[in-house]
Amino acid sequence: MRQDVVKTYKDVHSWVGIVSGMFLFIAFFAGALTMFREPLTRWATPPSTQFSAPVPLERVEELIAAVAITHPKAADSYTIQLEPGPEMPARLYWNEGQRREPKLMGANLAPDGTLEVHPVQESKLGYLADELHRRVGLPLPNSVALPITGIVSMLYFVALVSGLIILLPSLVKDLFAVRVGQNLKRMWLDVHNVLGLFSLPFHLMIALTAIVFAVHDQIYDAQDKLIYQDRIEERWEDHEHPPAPDKATPLLSVTALLAELKRQAPGFTPVTLAYSREEEDHGGHMGLRVAGHDDRFGHRSGEVGYVGVDSTTGLMNETEMMPGFQKAAEATVTSFFTLHFGSFGGLPVRWGYFLMGIAGTFIFYTGNLLWIESRRKRERRNSGPVEQSRQTYALAALTVGVTLGSVIGVGFSIAAAKLLPGRVADVESWHIGIYYGFFVAAVVWAFGRGAARAGGELLLAAAVAFLAIPLVTLLAPGAWSHPGPTRLVDGLALAAALTLFYLARLARKRSISGQPGSVWSKSGPKKLVSL
Amino acid sequence: MTQLLTSRDWFGKALAAATLGFLLAVGISGLWTWFGPGGFRGGPVKMQISMWMVPLWWGLVCSLVFFFPSPRAAWGWLGLANLVVWGIVLGGQRMMS
Numbered sequence: 001m002r003q004d005v006v007k008t009y010k011d012v013h014s015w016v017g018i019v020s021g022m023f024l025f026i027a028f029f030a031g032a033l034t035m036f037r038e039p040l041t042r043w044a045t046p047p048s049t050q051f052s053a054p055v056p057l058e059r060v061e062e063l064i065a066a067v068a069i070t071h072p073k074a075a076d077s078y079t080i081q082l083e084p085g086p087e088m089p090a091r092l093y094w095n096e097g098q099r100r101e102p103k104l105m106g107a108n109l110a111p112d113g114t115l116e117v118h119p120v121q122e123s124k125l126g127y128l129a130d131e132l133h134r135r136v137g138l139p140l141p142n143s144v145a146l147p148i149t150g151i152v153s154m155l156y157f158v159a160l161v162s163g164l165i166i167l168l169p170s171l172v173k174d175l176f177a178v179r180v181g182q183n184l185k186r187m188w189l190d191v192h193n194v195l196g197l198f199s200l201p202f203h204l205m206i207a208l209t210a211i212v213f214a215v216h217d218q219i220y221d222a223q224d225k226l227i228y229q230d231r232i233e234e235r236w237e238d239h240e241h242p243p244a245p246d247k248a249t250p251l252l253s254v255t256a257l258l259a260e261l262k263r264q265a266p267g268f269t270p271v272t273l274a275y276s277r278e279e280e281d282h283g284g285h286m287g288l289r290v291a292g293h294d295d296r297f298g299h300r301s302g303e304v305g306y307v308g309v310d311s312t313t314g315l316m317n318e319t320e321m322m323p324g325f326q327k328a329a330e331a332t333v334t335s336f337f338t339l340h341f342g343s344f345g346g347l348p349v350r351w352g353y354f355l356m357g358i359a360g361t362f363i364f365y366t367g368n369l370l371w372i373e374s375r376r377k378r379e380r381r382n383s384g385p386v387e388q389s390r391q392t393y394a395l396a397a398l399t400v401g402v403t404l405g406s407v408i409g410v411g412f413s414i415a416a417a418k419l420l421p422g423r424v425a426d427v428e429s430w431h432i433g434i435y436y437g438f439f440v441a442a443v444v445w446a447f448g449r450g451a452a453r454a455g456g457e458l459l460l461a462a463a464v465a466f467l468a469i470p471l472v473t474l475l476a477p478g479a480w481s482h483p484g485p486t487r488l489v490d491g492l493a494l495a496a497a498l499t500l501f502y503l504a505r506l507a508r509k510r511s512i513s514g515q516p517g518s519v520w521s522k523s524g525p526k527k528l529v530s531l
Numbered sequence: 532m533t534q535l536l537t538s539r540d541w542f543g544k545a546l547a548a549a550t551l552g553f554l555l556a557v558g559i560s561g562l563w564t565w566f567g568p569g570g571f572r573g574g575p576v577k578m579q580i581s582m583w584m585v586p587l588w589w590g591l592v593c594s595l596v597f598f599f600p601s602p603r604a605a606w607g608w609l610g611l612a613n614l615v616v617w618g619i620v621l622g623g624q625r626m627m628s
Contacts, residue, residue, distance in 0.1 A: 212586055227565075
């Protein structure tokens with residue numbers, strides 16, 4: 001390839017990388033956590049003492065009848081939970097509030113037949129990790145943050161293609177080489193390349209789907225104006241609606257319905273049954289949407305796929321999002337979602353996506369390192385004695401502050417999950433406040449101390465943050481620990497803490513013994529801004 | 532002698548890709564919408580696929596636009612591509628309605 005092409009695309013790669021890299025670090029770190037959104041939510045939700053053991057499915061009709069008398073709003077729209085757990089302790093749920101201000105209520109029958117009705121609130125921790133992921137770390141409303149996520153994702157896509165273009169000429173020579181040695185820049189470049197190239201299909205797919213998730217409304221709007229002649233709403237209705245049952249026909253019992261569903265789709269494990277009465281002009285019958293999973297196929301959401309079922313016969317009537325029952329085009333659209341969410345193939349894929357997410361953060365981190373290291377070299381060639389520019393120090397401080405700041409913030413915010421409930425009124429805001437408090441403090445710290453000192457210190461803080469997670473579970477008064485796989489949250493946090501302690505030691509060593517004049521050496525200029 | 536590529540004139544190329552590239556991507560999705568299987572009223576699944584293809588084409592233009600020798604060439608070629616694609620979409624629309 002022509003040298004000028006490689007040079008041009010090197011510049012493109014550097015600049016789109018440096019603009020988007022820190023956003024992407026946070027998005028990947030938080031995104032890796034969302035792979036375990038369900039265990040995280042369960043881990044963080046206080047045990048419920050309000051409900052008896054979930055009433056057997058044979059008695060659900062009794063429960064519905066009892067709730068309908070005391071809470072008429074529940075009668076026309078309710079969800080049956082087939083796999084209750086600590087975060088969803090009741091059998092039946094409905095929204096007693098408004099659409100925009102939901103107030104989730106749970107109901108259950110005690111063994112003696114007494115109706116139990118209480119408001120329920122699962123922990124928002126998993127949801128907040130997802131919000132942080134979707135907004136690339138920005139504390140802004142979706143209307144502002146999501147377009148920025150779209151731009152960051154597009155820069156990310158350009159970074160991937162441009163990275164491939166500049167790697168192609170030396171591909172064979174560089175591919176399997178990770179040259180560990182005196183030349184640190186060479187080593188970081190090799191690591192950056194090997195990670196980037198081998199996970200390229202994953203990253204291309206994540207980048208393109210992320211653009212869609214961020215700005216699909218704007219794309220549909222443009223298509224509405226330019227292609228659908230302002231009639232996109234009508235075009236959405238261009239499909240056959242399943243025949244509606246007569247609204248007078250009685251509902252099939254839940255146990256019979258589940259048996260009928262099992263007969264039609266043996267591999268599908270239903271999780272919730274969402275009943276909701278249709279408007280009168282749609283027949284006024286009880287609609288039913290079943291959510292569940294079948295690990296042999298992809299799922300439309302992060303955890304489940306959906307199927308519309310006739311509530312009077314138990315027959316599937318809407319399989320557009322039903323794993324294993326989709327037409328080719330429907331399965332194609334679902335594959336875009338499921339490839340981003342890692343919601344196929346069960347637990348092994350989830351772990352794989354978790355590791356890919358963490359590996360992704362290294363690509364962005366090493367990318368920033370390379371930017372810093374190559375600018376350093378250039379300066380040396382021009383001006384003899386090594387005196388790093390203000391920008392290089394600033395970028396080094398920003399890199400250390402933002403990446404470790406988000407790790408520290410997430411660590412302490414998770415650790416707070418078992419301390420906040422019952423002690424503060426608005427748990428969600430506290431989680432957000434703790435995250436951004438530590439994040440901003442870390443960035444300020446990094447600029448005040450310089451990257452070399454702050455690197456080791458912030459790594460130590462991050463280790464402490466993650467160590468706090470299992471410590472709170474073990475020691476804090478009032479903390480709880482649900483049996484089962486959620487204990488892995490504490491185990492993973494401990495492993496993260498140990499890794500971070502080790503990295504902190506390495507960083508400290510380098511700041512003492514590293515090359516003088518490096519931004520990572522304490523012998524460089526001490527401060528960027530004085531605190 | 533061919534002119535050497537440089538990244539100095541990135542802004543004009545990037546702007547062309549952001550604007551004309553988007554328009555071109557929507558135009559290509561229009562080809563699919565009007566002339567793909569099922570035609571204009573192909574239903575919601577086809578409409579979703581139509582939306583999903585926009586970032587792909589737009590992203591390719593944004594990535595490869597720096598191969599154009601100059602911003603002027605980028606604007607010119609992307610403008611021409613838009614004329615062709617939108618000519619087919621709008622012309623086809625008129626013939627079919």
